[in-house]
Amino acid sequence: MSETLEAPAMRTTEAPPIVEARGVSRRFAKTLDFAAKLARRLGVKVREEVVHAVDGVDLAIRRGEVVGLVGESGCGKSTLGRMIAGILPPSDGVILSHGRDLRSLDGPEARRVKLATQMIFQDPYASLNPRLKVEEIVGEAPLVHGLARRSELAAYVDEQLRRAGLDPALKKRYPHQFSGGQRQRIGIARALAVQPDFLVCDEAVAALDVSIQAQILNLFMKLRKELDLTYLFISHDLGVVEHLSDRVVIMYLGRVVEEAPAEEVFRSPNHPYTQALLAEVPRIDARKRSFAGVQGEIPSPLNPPSGCHFHPRCPHAMERCKLERPALKAIAPGRRSACHLNDLA
Amino acid sequence: MTPPTLEVRNLRTHFFTRAGVVKAVDDVSFTVERGKVLGLVGESGSGKTVTGFSILGLVDPPGRITGGQILFKGTDLATLSEAQMRDLRGNRIAMIFQDPMMTLNPVLRIDTQMIETVLAHARVSRAEARQRARDALGQVGIPSPEERLAAYPHQFSGGMRQRVAIAIALLHKPDLIIADEPTTALDVTIQGQILAEAQKLCTQYGTALIWITHDLSVVAGLADDIAVMYAGKVAESGPVSEVLDAPLHPYTRGLIGSVPSRNHRGAPLSQIPGMTPSLLNLPPGCAFRARCPRAEARCAEPPPFAEYLPGRHARCIHPHLAEVAAA
Numbered sequence: 001m002s003e004t005l006e007a008p009a010m011r012t013t014e015a016p017p018i019v020e021a022r023g024v025s026r027r028f029a030k031t032l033d034f035a036a037k038l039a040r041r042l043g044v045k046v047r048e049e050v051v052h053a054v055d056g057v058d059l060a061i062r063r064g065e066v067v068g069l070v071g072e073s074g075c076g077k078s079t080l081g082r083m084i085a086g087i088l089p090p091s092d093g094v095i096l097s098h099g100r101d102l103r104s105l106d107g108p109e110a111r112r113v114k115l116a117t118q119m120i121f122q123d124p125y126a127s128l129n130p131r132l133k134v135e136e137i138v139g140e141a142p143l144v145h146g147l148a149r150r151s152e153l154a155a156y157v158d159e160q161l162r163r164a165g166l167d168p169a170l171k172k173r174y175p176h177q178f179s180g181g182q183r184q185r186i187g188i189a190r191a192l193a194v195q196p197d198f199l200v201c202d203e204a205v206a207a208l209d210v211s212i213q214a215q216i217l218n219l220f221m222k223l224r225k226e227l228d229l230t231y232l233f234i235s236h237d238l239g240v241v242e243h244l245s246d247r248v249v250i251m252y253l254g255r256v257v258e259e260a261p262a263e264e265v266f267r268s269p270n271h272p273y274t275q276a277l278l279a280e281v282p283r284i285d286a287r288k289r290s291f292a293g294v295q296g297e298i299p300s301p302l303n304p305p306s307g308c309h310f311h312p313r314c315p316h317a318m319e320r321c322k323l324e325r326p327a328l329k330a331i332a333p334g335r336r337s338a339c340h341l342n343d344l345a
Numbered sequence: 346m347t348p349p350t351l352e353v354r355n356l357r358t359h360f361f362t363r364a365g366v367v368k369a370v371d372d373v374s375f376t377v378e379r380g381k382v383l384g385l386v387g388e389s390g391s392g393k394t395v396t397g398f399s400i401l402g403l404v405d406p407p408g409r410i411t412g413g414q415i416l417f418k419g420t421d422l423a424t425l426s427e428a429q430m431r432d433l434r435g436n437r438i439a440m441i442f443q444d445p446m447m448t449l450n451p452v453l454r455i456d457t458q459m460i461e462t463v464l465a466h467a468r469v470s471r472a473e474a475r476q477r478a479r480d481a482l483g484q485v486g487i488p489s490p491e492e493r494l495a496a497y498p499h500q501f502s503g504g505m506r507q508r509v510a511i512a513i514a515l516l517h518k519p520d521l522i523i524a525d526e527p528t529t530a531l532d533v534t535i536q537g538q539i540l541a542e543a544q545k546l547c548t549q550y551g552t553a554l555i556w557i558t559h560d561l562s563v564v565a566g567l568a569d570d571i572a573v574m575y576a577g578k579v580a581e582s583g584p585v586s587e588v589l590d591a592p593l594h595p596y597t598r599g600l601i602g603s604v605p606s607r608n609h610r611g612a613p614l615s616q617i618p619g620m621t622p623s624l625l626n627l628p629p630g631c632a633f634r635a636r637c638p639r640a641e642a643r644c645a646e647p648p649p650f651a652e653y654l655p656g657r658h659a660r661c662i663h664p665h666l667a668e669v670a671a672a
Contacts, residue, residue: 072532179620209388209621210559214603214614221613236532239562243605243614262610280537282562284604287586289566291540297502298532 016099017060018198018230019084019117024093026054026079051301053079055254056093058328061198066224066231068245068262070238070277074301076254078202081234085119085200097198115145118191122203124183128175134161134186135171142193157193163226164189165219181212188219198230205240217244238281242266247334250274253301253309256328260335270337273310308340316341348419350521350553351377351400356413358392358399367624369395369408371577374650374658377521377570380551382543384564384585386600387574388621393557396574397523400555401440402430418520436466439514443526445506448513449498455482455509456494462516481512485542504535511542518550525557540567561604565589573597576622576632579650583657591672593653593664596633631661639663 030049040046054076061067071077082088086102095102097113121127139157142148148156158168164185205213235241248265250258258271269275296313305312311321320340328338358370370392377383387393398404415422459478482490485508528536546552572582581594592598602615619636634644650660
């Protein structure tokens with residue numbers, strides 16, 4: 001176990017982005033029901049409730065990178081991940097996958113670009129069809145997309161399963177016959193069966209026990225090295241993100257608040273929210289410490305605070321923070337932060 | 346000398362199912378002193394929750410406590426009648442669940458539920474009970490408690506609901522609180538707030554706390570002592586710092602190695618091979634031996650739960666003593 005699974009080489013600056021989000025927003029509106037529409041016609045003030053799940057996010061992921069996307073529940077990290085994976089269209093903005101705008105593509109080309117990005121989901125119990133055998137789950141997509149011929153399919157599936165650390169002898173079984181960790185391996189084998197180069201992992205280890213989580217994290221790192229994969233790793237667990245990522249993006253209420261190389265952000269966080277978040281993470285090497293807790297609740301994304309979303313909980317909030325949305329600005333090479341305090345320095 | 350708040354000796358809780366006997370808790374022993382926090386750690390199915398339920402006498406058939414003693418301030422809980430137990434539960438011993446909706450009734454207002462809890466164990470007027478409920482809400486950091494008393498559980502966020510559940514547990518200033526994964530479903534910043542409340546509780550009222558969790562990092566920051574469970578048994582127990590710095594049991598060692606930490610970024614985690622065994626018809630001997638790097642023929646014999654160092658127990662015949670000496 002002496003070999004390190006470090007990145008093949010940190011190609012952070014020169015490599016072109018494999019996926020890029022430009023000014024991406026996503027709104028979810030709760031449409032009014034009949035009674036509410038009627039009430040509105042009668043002059044009662046009711047309006048549609050709109051959640052700004054993701055609000056004007058720019059993000060570029062370069063080939064070969066592992067980007068960790070961190071935030072608390074409701075911050076829009078899963079929505080952003082789904083848009084980047086191409087399974088949810090943005091309300092505004094553009095997603096460029098392999099340099100191409102996903103919306104402008106159709107036909108075989110769209111299929112090819114979309115196949116190159118695959119997603120791994122949190123819940124290994126809900127993301128596998130319970131009525132299909134493992135070999136069908138893993139083999140269906142490569143067959144449909146012509147990546148494997150029917151005559152070679154069995155061998156192809158075996159290879160995928162073996163790579164994900166599963167015994168091919170188990171391929172006639174159904175998902176319910178597997179444990180959580182093994183199911184997550186099936187999900188990984190399924191994603192890799194269409195030969196993607198970019199994986200979006202949405203809380204992929206959150207539902208697993210610690211010892212199983214370690215196995216899956218090791219598998220992710222091994223596959224990255226073997227297949228030269230790029231990851232967007234979405235997680236609320238800062239320990240996992242720190243362990244795995246080259247670069248970390250932190251979101252709060254639909255916006256990116258900070259973006260930096262992993263080492264730097266954990267050593268010297270810039271944004272007050274990042275600082276608070278890191279201070280609260282329990283660490284196995286921090287003994288009998290006293291917890292303080294960030295003041296206040298996470299506001300509802302239905303009605304986010306004005307200006308900087310974090311200002312009601314921020315210990316450094318100024319008048320300006322209530323009025324003006326801070327822009328995500330470069331504060332050092334490779335580091336961006338959205339905080340008005342950086343203008344004071 | 347006053348007896349410890351809780352002493353569990355060789356507790357066994359077995360479930361007699363049609364498929365066989367599930368030994369969910371099998372020979373578990375630990376002690377919690379007044380004002381101290383015990384972290385009860387283990388992976389899913391290790392028996393940590395059933396241990397908590399057994400202490401409260403909440404094990405339902407086909408489960409049954411089949412052996413051992415639970416001494417609460419020196420009194421064996423097995424000798425108490427159901428009425429005496431009921432008087433203890435929610436009064437001297439309280440439980441906080443992972444899902445606060447296990448504590449809260451969704452169709453009743455918070456004040457109704459809290460006043461009911463106060464009146465169940467204290468002879469006070471309704472107004473006095475309401476006053477106590479309001480104080481408890483304020484204590485756990487719920488803003489404007491007077492107004493929030495009139496709210497229903499669904500009007501609270503997840504973190505706030507957990508605070509209400511904690512406030513209910515606090516109403517009678519219990520001697521012992523059993524908290525079963527109370528922060529697992531919460532966000533990091535909210536978890537920090539709840540952990541801060543828990544710490545305050547122990548120092549202010551001398552409440553003893555059993556914090557059941559799968560998260561070693563939380564235990565590291567919160568607990569005084571730790572008991573690591575595996576397959577229904579305590580694999581290792583002792584003071585948190587000593588156990589985490591130099592574990593005796595190979596399982597504890599593997600578990601700690603599995604936690605991503607800042608010291609070896611990007612390096613492979615030292616994973617434990619295989620998976621947790623089914624508790625149904627578990628073979629005798631050490632339950633961890635199939636996954637253990639140190640396993641040998643003698644491990645097929647049940648290992649004793651021995652005190653290898655002062656205050657430190659491990660259920661293993663080849664503990665990592667050399668590493669402890671080196672640390």
